[in-house]
Amino acid sequence: MVSSLHLAKAGFLSAKKYKIDWYGAFFTPLLTILPVVLLYYLGTKSGLVQFFYGATNTKNIFGYLLLGAAYWNYVEVLWGSVFTLKYYMRIGQLEEIFIMPISALGYIFSWSVLGLVRVTIESVPIIILAILLNVTTFTLIRFILAVGVVIFSIIASFGFVFLFFGVTLSFKEGDELVSLLGNAAPLIGGMFFPVSVLPKGLEYFAYVFPFTWGLDLSRHFLMNTNTLLDVKKELIVLMALSFLYLGLGVLSFKALQTKARREGMQGF
Amino acid sequence: MRRVVEVTNIKKSFGKLRVLDKVDFYVKEGDFKVIIGENGSGKSTLLKIMVGLLLPDEGEVNVLGIDVKKQWKKLSAKIGVVLANERSLYWKLTAWENLDIFGGIYGVPKKERRKRMKELLERFGLFEYKDKPVEDFSTGMRKKLMVCKALIHNPKILFVDEILNGLDPSSTREMVEYLSELNEKGLTVVMISHVLHILPESADVALLRNGQIQMEVKYKDIRSKRREIYEVFEKLIKVGEVDEKDILFSREGYEDKA
Amino acid sequence: MKKIFYLAVKDMKIRLKYKFVWINMALTPFFIIGPYVFSSRIVEVNSLAESVMIGALLWYWLNQYFFGVGDGFTEEREEGALISVILSPVSLLAFLLSKSVDTFLMNLYITFFTLIFFNLSGVKLEIHLLFFLLLIISGVYITFFSIFFAALSLWKKKIGSINSTTQFFFGILSGMVNPVEHFPHYIRFISYAIPLTYLISIGRNIMKNENGSNFISQLLILTALSFAYLIFGIWLLRKAENEIRRKGEWETW
Ligand SMILES: Nc1ncnc2c1ncn2[C@@H]1O[C@H](COP(=O)(O)OP(=O)(O)OP(=O)(O)O)[C@@H](O)[C@H]1O
Ligand SMILES: [Mg+2]
Numbered sequence: 001m002v003s004s005l006h007l008a009k010a011g012f013l014s015a016k017k018y019k020i021d022w023y024g025a026f027f028t029p030l031l032t033i034l035p036v037v038l039l040y041y042l043g044t045k046s047g048l049v050q051f052f053y054g055a056t057n058t059k060n061i062f063g064y065l066l067l068g069a070a071y072w073n074y075v076e077v078l079w080g081s082v083f084t085l086k087y088y089m090r091i092g093q094l095e096e097i098f099i100m101p102i103s104a105l106g107y108i109f110s111w112s113v114l115g116l117v118r119v120t121i122e123s124v125p126i127i128i129l130a131i132l133l134n135v136t137t138f139t140l141i142r143f144i145l146a147v148g149v150v151i152f153s154i155i156a157s158f159g160f161v162f163l164f165f166g167v168t169l170s171f172k173e174g175d176e177l178v179s180l181l182g183n184a185a186p187l188i189g190g191m192f193f194p195v196s197v198l199p200k201g202l203e204y205f206a207y208v209f210p211f212t213w214g215l216d217l218s219r220h221f222l223m224n225t226n227t228l229l230d231v232k233k234e235l236i237v238l239m240a241l242s243f244l245y246l247g248l249g250v251l252s253f254k255a256l257q258t259k260a261r262r263e264g265m266q267g268f
Numbered sequence: 269m270r271r272v273v274e275v276t277n278i279k280k281s282f283g284k285l286r287v288l289d290k291v292d293f294y295v296k297e298g299d300f301k302v303i304i305g306e307n308g309s310g311k312s313t314l315l316k317i318m319v320g321l322l323l324p325d326e327g328e329v330n331v332l333g334i335d336v337k338k339q340w341k342k343l344s345a346k347i348g349v350v351l352a353n354e355r356s357l358y359w360k361l362t363a364w365e366n367l368d369i370f371g372g373i374y375g376v377p378k379k380e381r382r383k384r385m386k387e388l389l390e391r392f393g394l395f396e397y398k399d400k401p402v403e404d405f406s407t408g409m410r411k412k413l414m415v416c417k418a419l420i421h422n423p424k425i426l427f428v429d430e431i432l433n434g435l436d437p438s439s440t441r442e443m444v445e446y447l448s449e450l451n452e453k454g455l456t457v458v459m460i461s462h463v464l465h466i467l468p469e470s471a472d473v474a475l476l477r478n479g480q481i482q483m484e485v486k487y488k489d490i491r492s493k494r495r496e497i498y499e500v501f502e503k504l505i506k507v508g509e510v511d512e513k514d515i516l517f518s519r520e521g522y523e524d525k526a
Numbered sequence: 527m528k529k530i531f532y533l534a535v536k537d538m539k540i541r542l543k544y545k546f547v548w549i550n551m552a553l554t555p556f557f558i559i560g561p562y563v564f565s566s567r568i569v570e571v572n573s574l575a576e577s578v579m580i581g582a583l584l585w586y587w588l589n590q591y592f593f594g595v596g597d598g599f600t601e602e603r604e605e606g607a608l609i610s611v612i613l614s615p616v617s618l619l620a621f622l623l624s625k626s627v628d629t630f631l632m633n634l635y636i637t638f639f640t641l642i643f644f645n646l647s648g649v650k651l652e653i654h655l656l657f658f659l660l661l662i663i664s665g666v667y668i669t670f671f672s673i674f675f676a677a678l679s680l681w682k683k684k685i686g687s688i689n690s691t692t693q694f695f696f697g698i699l700s701g702m703v704n705p706v707e708h709f710p711h712y713i714r715f716i717s718y719a720i721p722l723t724y725l726i727s728i729g730r731n732i733m734k735n736e737n738g739s740n741f742i743s744q745l746l747i748l749t750a751l752s753f754a755y756l757i758f759g760i761w762l763l764r765k766a767e768n769e770i771r772r773k774g775e776w777e778t779w
Binding site: 031032034035036038039040087090091092171172173176177179180183184186187188191192193197198199201202 | 544545546547549550553554557558560561562564565566578601604605606646647648691694695697698702703704
């Protein structure tokens with residue numbers, strides 16, 4: 001872990017040279033929801049809001065979207081480490097990186113630690129805002145429960161990253177997989193509206209995705225929105241899925257890494 | 269013979285660091301010039317100025333009658349360049365695809381291009397690997413392919429930066445032999461090299477030191493019965509001179525740069 | 527011209543070495559613009575969804591051009607092959623144009639699948655000939671706009687890193703989800719400086735089958751604006767090129 005902190009420092013120092021990147025990454029999730037906010041705000045206001053209330057039990061569309069954005073930030077920030085991996089492949093430094101005494105977990109950690117810090121700083125105002133807009137339903141217990149849900153979601157997320165890492169090492173196209181999932185996730189995970197509104201095919205897809213449940217639960221605890229299932233059942237589903245994905249991720253990583261070491265890691 | 273490269277009074281600094289300080293350098297048609305000097309002495313900088321990648325702060329650069337500062341793109345089709353960076357090919361593409369595309373970009377007609385590609389690849393023993401992506405090549409194979417790329421359009425002058433590094437002993441000899449064969453057929457070669465024990469007999473060696481071309485000497489004149497050639501060069505590069513005793517043909521070998 | 531062709535072929539050849547990229551390209555736009563389209567359909571007003579979809583689709587074209595052309599130097603620079611192109615008799619402009627050809631082809635591929643996926647989810651666009659004409663015009667004019675951005679980020683490196691952030695602002699300001707007429711005055715000023723604004727508006731007119739007179743004037747403004755960006759872009763490209771030749775940063779920037 002200590003050595004991965006040094007690697008994190010290298011990342012931090014490089015990032016400092018490109019200050020404007022921080023600013024860009026800071027705003028992206030907010031920007032994603034902005035068109036939708038505007039759509040509700042400037043568009044056919046009344047009809048949309050009314051419908052929304054019926055489906056979610058909240059009129060606070062803005063808070064709903066903000067929480068979605070904050071949640072996705074946490075889940076996705078780990079995935080960014082795959083882009084780092086691919087970057088080293090492209091500039092031809094992967095082999096140098098891989099002879100360092102750092103484990104896969106160490107790489108993921110060191111390449112995403114910067115992001116985790118950033119996301120946390122960035123999420124605080126979002127979360128405060130979302131809570132302020134829902135003061136009536138806020139309690140400490142519910143807040144702690146929400147944090148717990150996010151932690152489980154991160155465990156599931158680690159499962160995904162391990163899989164992505166393995167794919168990147170041996171098939172090189174892991175970054176494409178990450179970007180596809182990263183782009184699909186907000187829609188099918190219910191960041192913008194309840195997944196029940198989705199076209200049927202996508203809706204089923206949403207249910208095998210652990211983050212759909214995680215987001216649904218954290219919104220419920222913070223904003224008292226409707227849940228897809230009974231809360232207790234939903235918690236069990238989330239935990240089961242999280243560990244399932246973590247297990248699958250680690251196993252596939254091991255297999256794929258071996259394959260990569262057998263076939264050589266040069267190229268990208 | 270006419271001068272195909274004329275560099276006069278070049279100054280170049282990066283920030284406060286003065287790298288080239290009034291460099292005068294010229295190459296005549298058919299020359300085989302080798303630029304030597306310590307790490308960081310500015311050899312690559314000088315080469316990049318000659319091909320147009322870099323603009324000097326002061327001074328004139330004229331290659332094949334073209335003002336390189338202004339019309340470097342016009343020059344680019346007439347020269348071949350191999351830089352020290354080994355990643356300058358498309359790694360995802362095969363050797364064949366790389367040459368085909370660069371040949372196309374350099375305007376070599378298809379039929380002639382195919383013929384040349386085959387010749388070059390065969391010459392460097394790469395033909396059997398022509399369908400392998402460059403990312404699967406070894407370092408030396410890549411260097412050879414980079415030379416093929418630089419020669420695909422039959423340039424008049426070839427500029428090469430440290431291509432002998434990373435080649436095995438027989439590849440090094442073959443590369444030098446090939447370049448000197450092309451040189452005999454009329455190709456002008458400007459080469460930066462730290463590998464000095466095996467240059468062609470006809471080469472002229474120019475020493476870049478303290479931001480200037482301090483002396484030029486014929487390679488065949490640097491022979492010593494007393495020492496290894498490597499030691500002679502070490503002293504030349506470091507101190508800027510050689511003992512009279514290490515020069516075979518007296519002072520005629522020198523050209524006074526002043 | 528030939529050089530541009532060879533460079534575009536090269537891009538295609540490289541892409542063919544990957545497989546998943548093609549799946550990703552076919553699916554991603556659906557997921558990216560899906561939220562906007564489906565949000566607008568939430569109350570079953572299909573005309574709104576269609577109008578948002580036209581906006582979002584054209585915005586996605588712009589995104590692709592901003593990554594493909596506007597950020598056209600990055601990939602090859604990182605991989606190291608850019609220097610070989612720079613050394614060849616290809617100008618920076620020709621290089622960017624080859625990227626634009628490549629982006630155009632990819633955009634056609636992308637649009638084909640996106641239309642299919644939305645169709646399957648119940649949002650159907652009527653496709654006329656005019657629509658294809660619009661796509662071609664978008665390709666040309668957004669290329670001009672992206673060349674301007676590419677020049678800007680070659681000149682001031684750091685601008686490149688706000689590429690995707692900028693794209694979002696362009697999307698919102700050009701009326702992707704809401705017609706620009708709903709914006710306050712001072713914001714509309716910015717909107718009218720973005721070529722995408724006119725393209726979206728023309729696109730919506732075509733969809734509504736309105737008569738041509740309405741968008742001819744917009745087309746003229748769009749043309750003038752785009753050429754202005756192109757000319758300014760080319761000038762900036764020159765400036766940036768000389769600056770890099772002075773600093774010797776072809777490989778490092
Ligand atoms: N783009 C640049 N910006 C700043 N400094 C540079 C740049 N390019 C070269 N330098 C500096 O100029 C000096 C000469 O560099 P150059 O690459 O020409 O040396 P060289 O003689 O080729 O060395 P080597 O034998 O190690 O290849 C070095 O001190 C280097 O740090
Ligand atoms: Mg050098």
